[in-house]
Amino acid sequence: GQQLNQSPQSMFIQEGEDVSMNCTSSSIFNTWLWYKQDPGEGPVLLIALYKAGELTSNGRLTAQFGITRKDSFLNISASIPSDVGIYFCAGRERGTYNTDKLIFGTGTRLQVFP
């Protein structure tokens, strides 16, 4: 099946620093999404991207849908302690009618130190 490679695997940063993570695929996706998951919780949708080249912001978060449709990045500016968690990219894999699937990346674990 599809593999989405996310990097870096983990990040340890100081509060106030900016963060950048990305996701790459060997195949094309028509939708990219970014989720954040806290321990013991379900993933929470942060940003959804629908067009190649699209740049979308949600507060301190900015994400882009790569021109080739095979990659996406997420930036977090001025990190704060509550940004701690695991960030997953996800790509929507086009199937036949009614069979589109959401495939998750391997995740980036973010730790923020005060």
Add this chain to the structure above:
Amino acid sequence: DTEVTQTPKHLVMGMTNKKSLKCEQHMGHRAMYWYKQKAKKPPELMFVYSYEKLSINESVPSRFSPECPNSSLLNLHLHALQPEDSALYLCASSQTVGRGGPTGELFFGEGSRLTVL
């Protein structure tokens, strides 16, 4: 607060038990999903229901049996599970577009943590 509600939050069962996980959403979504997530791994798709019909089964063993009684409810029936089935089971829902295909924006519940002894 998530609008997808999962019960129970925690479940411990033996390998001979029969139990069920339940999921409910009231967002009017017509696509619902079960994902399985092991520790430090991404969620893995198990089943997709679209308009109460099973549209995707990712070759899941038959000891997992999904059921969608109506557009708001999704169950996962568990029978004769193995210890390696211990995981966080996530339910999600999404809107559908066009001829019924789901959008990519999945909304997840908080999950049911399952331990099989």
